[in-house]
Amino acid sequence: MSETVRIRDLVEHLPLKVVSGSEASLERQIATSDISRPGLELTGYFTYYSNDRLQMLGKKEITFAEKMLPEERLVVMRKMCSKETPAFIISRGLEIPEELIQACQEADIAVLSSKLATSRLLGVVSSYLEGHLAQRTSIHxxxxxxxxxxxxxxxxxxxxxxxxxxELVKRGHRLIADDRVDVYQQDELTLIGEPPKILKHLIEIRGIGIIDVMSLFGASAVRDSMEVQLVVYLEQWSKDKRYDRLGSDENLINIGNVDVPQIKIPVKTGRNVAIIIEVAAMNYRARSMGFDATKTFEDRLTQLIHENSKE
Known part of the structure; x- marks a missing residue:
């Protein structure tokens, strides 16, 4: 499952303004997060033209186009305006060639403009598209x-x-999603989680019902998305089961093609699970910074055994 992105969505959420375009052109959907900078195409080379991508023109492309004859510009611009082309984006607030606007109007393609530098704008648009076009998986x-x-x-x-x-929210932490989490792979090592729209900011407590966390605890108690960095699995305590007491067991769980560290916490009466999860989060962060209490204990134990063996 993945979302769809329209040109209108880019205009509403990114620093872009519409220079030219009908309502129909703003409803065009974007099929890929890749963005093309049509440099070779301006010279007339269209063999490998990626016509299904957003076309972004920066200072180099606009400067080159200005040196062309008006009739040459119009021919090239018309050729770039295919049925599959979502839109054209001009960076740096540069002056847009009239021939491009004319060709886009003929093909009913929107022309957008931004004051951002080309490289910065490319990153902003790419990040937005990757986040919204990525394949999503729902997990419990x-x-x-x-x-x-x-x-x-x-x-x-x-x-x-x-x-x-x-309990964690009451202690000052923030809820992203309850019951169901939509996750997608941002890159090879990063997994992002967010709530389904219908469950956003909501949490269900048995015996009470559905609670709007944002209304009760304020905007600081929620956030819209978050990288999934640690999985805590709660399981019923069993006296017959062996549990890791040193923290030396390292488990990984694969979610959305990304391996995420997992710890298992046995739950029984009297254990404050929220505090344990807080400590688990702090301990994970300390480990990632090179402070490993388990290794310190093992080193001390090894040293003690070595000293006793000399006696």
Whole structure:
């Protein structure tokens, strides 16, 4: 599952303004996050023209086009305006050739402009498209921002995931999604999670019902998306099961083609799971910075054994 992006969406969410374009042209959909800078095409070379991409013209392209004869410009611009071309974007607030506007009006293609530098604008548009066109997968769990770390809480139904998330929100952390999390791969190492639109800012507590977290706790208690950096799996405590007491077991779970560290926390009466998750998040961040309490303990134990062996 992936979203669709229209030209109108770019105008509404990015620093772009419409220079030319009908209502129909703004409804054109963008099929790929790749963006083309048609330099060779301005010379007349169209063998590998990516006509299904957004076409971005910067200072180099506009300067080259200005040196062409008006009739040459019109021929080239008309050729660039194919049925599949979503729109043309001009950076730096540069003056747009009249021939480009004419060709786009004939083909009913929008022309957009931005004051941003070309490289900056390219990054902004690409990032937006990659985030909205990426393939999405729905997973069961609760995603919470704990000390700036995206923690995905999973576990069996009824084990208290939502209640734990509510306790974390009360302690100053932020809710991203409850019950269902839509995740997508931003790059090879980054997994982003966000709530489905119907569940945004909402959390369900058995016995109470649905709670609007933003209304009760304010805008600082929620956020729209977050990188999934740690998975906490809640499971029922069993006296017959062996649990990791040193923190030396390193488990990875694959979600959306990205490996994410996972820890399992046994749940039983008397354990404050919210505080444990807070500590787990802080400990994970400390480890990523090179501070590993487990390794420190093992080093001390090894040294103690070595000293005793000498006696």
């Amino acid at each position: 769990g609760v995603l919470v921002d704990v000390y700036g770390l995206g923690v995905l809480i999973q576990g069996d139904s009824g084990i208290g995931k939502s209640e734990t998330a509510l």
